[in-house]
Amino acid sequence: MARQLSLVPAPPPGPAVLTDVWPHVRAALDGDAPLAVVPADPGPAARAAAVLRPEVPLEDGADLVVLTSGSTGDGRGVLLTAAALRASATATLARLGGPGGWVLALPVSAIAGLQVLVRSALAGRPPAVLGPGDRLADALVRTPGERRYTALVPTQLRRFLAAEPEALRGFDAVLVGGAATDPALLAQARDAGVAVVTTYGMSETSGGCVYDGAPLDGVGVRVTAQGIELSGAQLAQGYRLDPAATAEAFVVDGAGTRWFRTRDAGAWQIGTRRAYSPLDPAVAEQARLVVEGRLDDVVVTGGVNVAPPAVEAALREHPDVADAVVLGRPDAEWGARVVAAVVPSPGAVPDLAVLRAWVSERLGPPAAPKELHVLDAVPVLHTGKPDRRAVTRLIEGT
Template structure:
């Protein structure tokens, strides 16, 4: 079948093309592709999502109709059915799945017009209120942590934003780990948060609050989180070698996706510790930047911080904290760094302590809303 690239700037265009791709009446949809030329893909393909992620290496993930709809149905089984608000880019899997869930449920999604702001989000959310047979239709949305933080900040002064946050039956949060302090703030504000884990290769989130959706398999192999089930992508377009390396079969023939994430399962709940390869060697000792980042985010004022590794003349490599400037605190920048270094020393060891704290007006972000870690790392390296 034919694959037709589409500019995802207008979610209405994506919705129309997606409807045809899912019911088989139109070509497969190519999102994020650098070429406008159409090409052939395997029958059953609905969408090919091309994204560079935070590593800067492009990959085109082939998502079948059955995988996308299986994901949408499993989500409905877990959190319920209702109406969805799209507040994420439609060209990325989390936004795409909001549209898929809407189509599978037979409802038109609410679309956030223009750029994301707390006020625009609140206006769109409060316009969704509707009922059916005398009962209110539950509302759902999907956000990344940075959006949630903006909403929580605004909700402290804006009652309309606060009401909007409370209006959703569930708010899915994915894309990156949600700091515990942010989760607590959200719950205190009355927002019903569901933390999701997954990737484009799993049609988005497929583990909710640490528990896999129905039909999704989960295992830890050599410390790596691996996933199976009907939501898996078919592979990578035009890259059989990468497909075979990332999607593997066990002796029983079950197909597993190697996430590249380190994690453990405790009492049936998945706990992800970060990327297996997000490690620097500082003074001859391996340091997981993800572990450092989790501890740093526990420091007041650094809840949204990103930790990156840069070259260091003394240690070879060192970690640097990069955080957006927040409200004025009663601690200096040096005191914040000291507190972060102390938390890391206690949680990991003195060898893992960050070398610096860099405050910025705004963290560089990918269109998906995730921090652009490579861009942030390059900017920090250029400060030397």
């Protein structure tokens, strides 16, 4: 019997999540009522409906459909089964030390926020929800269980580290993902006694599946010339109403293992050495996965590959810069030029020559931005990730 997909609007952050979304997610995990949690704003909601097409019967087996961020388009609907979501949540809880109470601080229209609900459901208790203006310390007090966890994006970690470091120290683990986390920020958090855990994953893997560079139990990782590829019970079925994209992204090898092609560049870090080929089993236990950015985002300037996340991290370390997004733009001489859009620190006036010297000293001259734009804030997608298309429009004045 064909099942229909229900679109559930994500309420603003706050207690309404527990009445408007939490029961639906629990029903989806039981296989009773498939759903997609979508942005509530009219424009994004209309785009979500156009992609997900709830009037068309749902593919067999799917229980939850997650709309990807759409950083390079309108996004895709990722088909997840209850079994995949449970496998991901179970592996996460095993790595962290067992079930506990969660503070939900992320939007539930994206996989990271939804997984907080899934892990809470497995623990048998709803999360404490952080609303606008709420103090993290107050949410922590409301968090049930002997062990307490939360999940943040790097911007939130930076903000809470400055405002409420004592609250962050109250968590048994603070998962940080959704975007590259600056090494300096991680070092600052760990020096402050925060049990921060970096996560790598995406909607197609039911959320994070590599923690601090090490795959969760049951997760396979391989680094190829085509990028990082992932396998395991947490993988999605594919994409909603898009068999061609599914066949391109999900492949089965000669041994019958199904892999997801992430299109992220990566390497294995072994001590101070990086390996870009299959690991020698003798060193596999010591290796940690390093994500070097999207293959499509690499800026080739003057024949040199520049990874925007590395430049962004360097810029954020400068005292005049609070946040940064780095892009490539066409250049008649260089092929592409590195462009930086930055949010100034309070009272600061970023200077291109100063920032060029700063980046050049750390990453080499090709990585130094050749163009600088100042923003009031970095626009973000519904997932909390930077909206690079919006940044480009701001830069171009369109």
